[in-house]
Amino acid sequence: MFDSKQILEWLEEVKDPEIPVLSLVDLGVITRVEFKENKWFVDMTPTFVGCPAMDYMKQDVERVLEEHGIKDFEVRVTLADTWNSDKISEKGRLALRQFGLAPPPVLSTLIDDLSILEHVACPRCNGTHTELRSPFGSTLCRSIHYCHDCKEAFEQFKPLDS
């Protein structure tokens, strides 16, 4: 027999298809795992409403549950517990950095100007002699920056509040 902790461990296998080192659990998009009326429920929530990877991630979660022999389950995409960038775990932040993406800063207040995106620490050299090039990047969840020490562009998994 297994419990929700065990299921979360299994779900560690499911990675963000655009950041294949980051699990959905560490990304914070798995919001709940519970057993109710003889059935397992796994709740997921999108990082951005328009995230095109959501369907794939849901299918991956379903595949992993099946592979571990769970028969009665339902994976639900819900906005009841909305995602924000503070839901990324410490382990997830480390994985992002190793992948070459700067992790988002932990938010103390709502984002009300773009200064939060300035001087982001470079994921390569850790220097903060960096500047924001664009608050929009190659995917909805990234912004583009430039490091004056490395003289290279880099991306950040950008902060999002909710």
Added chain:
Amino acid sequence: MNEQALKEFLYKMADDTLIIGHRNSEWTGMGPILEEDIAFSSMAQDQIGQSLALFTLLHQLGEQEPDTVAFMRNANQFHNCILTELPNQEYDFSIVRHFLYTTSATLRWDMCAHSSYEPLAQLARKVKGELRYHSLHARTWIQQLGSATEESISRLQRSLELAMPYALGIFEESPFEKELVAQHIFDGEKQLREKWISSIEEVLGKTRLVLPDLKVIQPVLGGRKGQHSEHLQPLLDEMSEVFRTEPGAEW
């Protein structure tokens, strides 16, 4: 809850978001600089995702499948304001329209976060965070270009005057205005319009741009009732061209 009032309100938001999303996507590969190309493409992706979420709420209320609703209607069945369907024209017009529209959309979603219709309130609480980037993007450019060179200022000013009658059409009232307010679904277009004016005044006040005198401008109405400009049907034809070649195809 008055379901007819609620549906009319959701359709108007969904259609605004879909149509402006499509227009913004037309900047893909065409932006004046790479960063702007990416910005407009990203905002388009957000908006089309948000419109899908709204069409999904409508589907849950008994309307047809989101794709069918998005791709199979004709112009006179769309409820978007005319501002959103106007062609992109040059970048100055696009950025001014983006600023005027996004300011209203941000305030509208903020108001929806307190809606008595909980599925909309939930969605609004999510979308608010995403829109913050759109509105910061719009403000940054209006402030920079609105205080830069004679050319940038005069171009923005001209676009502002051109867009303003259409922007006032955003707030065209619904036949269900009273029901929406009474049932706390939405606080009403009047209140939104007031918040919008003070918000754009605040940003324009930091530039050399002049807000046209709103008292003498005749708003361009009709979009909410399906009366559109000649620009919407060609947009819909292009947007739905692939879908209509084989409705129901799996991609």
